[in-house]
Every structure is written in C-alpha cells, then in structure tokens.
Amino acid sequence: MNWDDMRLFLAVARAESLTGAGKVLRLDPATLGRRIARLEETLGTALFARSPRGYGLTEAGERLMDRAVQAEQALTEGAEELRGQGGQLTGLVRIGAPDGVANFLLPQVTAAICDANPGLEVQIVALPRVFNLSRREADMAIAVSPPETGRLTVQKVTDYHLHLVAHRDYIARHKAIRGLGDLAGHRVVGYIPDMIFDRELDYLSEIGVERVALASNSVAVQLNWLRAGAGLGIVHDFAIPAAPGLVKVLPEAVSLTRGFYLIRHGDDRKLARLARFAGLMSEGLRAEVARLEAQTT
Template structure:
C-alpha cells in the first residue's frame, strides 16, 4: 500500500516532536488517532518506523530512511499549495512565527496587524517563548532570534538593530535615591532574567551593570517589564517597548545602552515556498519601518537600515 500524505504528515510530526501527545498537539489530533495513523503507515510499509522508550519515540533504521522522502513530500505539498492558491499578491493560509517574548509582545503585534490588514485571508500565529526555536522540528514556519544560529540547514537574515536600555516607573524614581551613575544602581532593586534560564548569550548583560544577579527575576521579559511598571525596581528593557508608555521612564540614557539585533531564521528548504518568502519580506520590511518610528520617537533620529546579507 502506498503511503498517503496524511499518514506521512503524522509520521513527520512524531519524528519531530518525539511523542504521540506532542505530535497530536501540533496536528490538533488526539494521541490515540496519531498512534493509529502511525500503525497504519507501518503496516502498509511492512516495517516498524519508531522505537518506543522511556524517552519517547525514536526513529528506527526504516524510519530514518523514510524521513527524507517524507520531508520531500512536505515540500511538494507546500509548492502545490502555492500553485493552487494562485492569488497573485494576496497571501492566505497559516504562517507561524516563533519569537522571543519581548519581540512577540511589543513589536510583532504592530507589524503583523498591518500585514493582515492588507492580506485579510492570511492567518498569522505568533508563538512567544523565552527560548530558541527548532525549525527542523517545524515548531514554526520561521523564527526571529537575537543571535545567528551556528548549525542546521537554515537561512539567516539580519532584520534590524535595537537597544536594551534601563527604565523604571516614574513613581519609583521619585521615591528612591537618585540614579546618576551606574554605581548608584547598587542601591536599587534590579529586574532581569533568571540567570539559570537565560537562553541566549546576547541576554547576559548584568555584568555590564556591575551586578551579579537581579533581585527580581523572570524568564519572561514581558513579566520583567510589568514588574518595572508596578514600581518594583529598575529593569533592562527593549527600547521599542517604551514609546507611548507614560509610566516608565528611561534611566541613565547616556551611560547605558546595549545594541542587539534581530535575525529572521528559516529552514533552507522553505526558501522555495513563494508564500512564505513573500510573508518574510513583508515581516522584515515591517519590522524595519517600526524601528525607524521607535528611534524617531525616542531620539528624533532613525536607525540604519543596513540589514546585512542573507546567509545559508
């Protein structure tokens, strides 16, 4: 019996997620259905594709041999979807973006809202997680990172620079000791990442403040931001979160600012999928325009739009 795309899709999900339950969540199927689909595929091919252990589902030799063919079928279906839609400049379907939660909370909603306003048939999903995304496991169609990945069949494009700055609630600043130098921060509560849960070296910035650990911490920068807004202390936050916020005030603007960058990361095979490439172009352009507006609001000048070259 020839393998159907529906069964191959389930096979890929289990191979990437490592369990029936995780694959079911990704496919919006119950684990029992996922298990039956896998068994049906194995029966049809006459070979066991997975070895179940305490660590989950691992590919057998037959599963490893099937994997590249299933991935080719996935790409073929993506190309077929492009061809069938044929809507010209209008985008449709689902696109999932993985992003660190600072970008996902404060920057992407503005950019994505403008994109879907001109592409109403498009469904965009933003997965905000304080960790790196695994595109090889298809956790997302594309991801935004704060550093270039060092391995994998990926394409990487620099999007834009941003800054990490110090900020605190105006009420907090009015009721505590003045902050005129970095040394003065030692008398204040600092808010930042839980050190053991920092997921990227670009977020290790407390040594720049002359401090070892934050007094108040979270693995989510959005939580850190809300702590600062509640007057809990001084936080390191993204500059693009501050325009329009009438509670927070930037602190030591001349003495402290760290430049960081956002990168668009895609699976190399997806470069040939017209719909995803068109969306990626809109996303990158939208983020660059938004950061120009941010810089104008904060300083009256615009950042460079030198986004670098695409790398494979």
C-alpha cells in the same frame, strides 16, 4: 505508503508526543498511536523510540523525516505554483519569536499584513528559547543571534536598542543614581540567570550587576515589574512606549545595541508565499522599531 501516513508521521515527529500531534491533527491519540504502529509494521522498522518523555525519532525515523519534509515541500510548492505568485497571500504562517518581539512588535506588524491579505492566517509562538525549524515548529523564526548550524537561511532584519529604565515613582522614592556604582543599592529586575537561552540576552553582566532580585524568563513580566515601580531593569526601547512612566537611567553609560535575525528553513527559499510574507514582515519590523524607538529619545 501514502501521504496521509506521512502527514501523521510528521506531526508526531514534530510534537514528539501522540497527545501534541493529536491536538494538531484533531485526532484521538490512541487512534494516532495505532496508525503509527501500523506504519512501522508496514515499513518493517521502528520509527520512534517510546519513553516516558515522549516519542523520539530512531535513526530510521530521522531518515524518513528528511524524505517526508522534502515531499511536504514539493506538495506546498506545487500548490503555490497553481495559485500563482501574484494576488493576495493566503493560508497559514506560524512565526516563532522571543516574547519581546512577539509582544511588542509582531502583533501590529502582522495585523497590518493580514489587513491587506484577508485570506492569511498568522500564528505567533512566543517562547523564550531557540526554535527548531528542522522539526517545523514554525515556518520562520525571529532570533537575537544568527544560528551557527543547520540547513537554514538567515537574514538580518534590523538593529534595536536597549537602556536601563525605572518608573518615575521608583526614582522618586530611592536614592539618586549618578553612576554605575550606585546600582548596588537598588533592586534590579532581569532574566533568571540559568534560563538565559542566548548570550546576547545577558545584558546585566555587561554592566557588572551580579544579583537579580526580581527575575523572570519573560520580557513582559519584567516590564510589568518595572511599570509597577519595583526596581531598575534593562528594556528594549521599542517596549518603553507600552509602559508610560518609565524613564531611562544613565542613558549614556548603559546603551546596548542588538539585532533581530529572520531564520527560515533552507528548503523554503523557493516558496513564493513564504518569501513574500517574510519580506513584508521584515519591512514592517524595521519600520515599527524605528517608529517606537523615536518615541523614547
């Protein structure tokens, strides 16, 4: 068995399909399938359970996955030691994040880091779900609540705040809102209830809203509805400056605080490059949240 075989195995295990892995590897899926079949034949065991849904790891595949990740880790650590811990950051870093932080914070924070480190490449995977770092979907992830299981390291980055908002035009066209009881007469924008992937995002239930007339799993879509004067919704304070015309509604009655957590795989804690990047990103996120929230007071 050689490292090239392990590289192909890891790609298929993480993508859970030949097509997805082929795109990452820039390899034809049919060729990749033959390589995986040959690897299984060499090892004398099935590594994947094939189904219409894709390629899932067998028990033997799970065991090999652990070893392959350890080997990948050792190679990465060796390369970083040769490069040394000083100097500029280089290489690729992939960050998984909910689309709120991915849209309104990470672009400017990571752009500043890349300005100071021209050899660095950053990918932001903006998806409204929890990321599986064990399968290396990303090098690190931002979450709105700390995970309870897994071989992970968790660091709280910062608190952030959310308020009920509406566009000035919407407020001018509709009846006055003097208390929470008045919300029943207004159209509400929010998450699709059965697609809320973290209980910390179930904002509207905290203020007694049961019906969401305009719903999306995307924070950006919700913000665009509010910017268009379509209704009321709860928004991150750091996103409000991106939508001129939005104003806080009942700011004393509806004021929420949440936190961002940086999640990394436990095996990455000794990687100097990722540790340095994580430190710069965390510092940048704290500063950017503070800067943007100060514009909404």
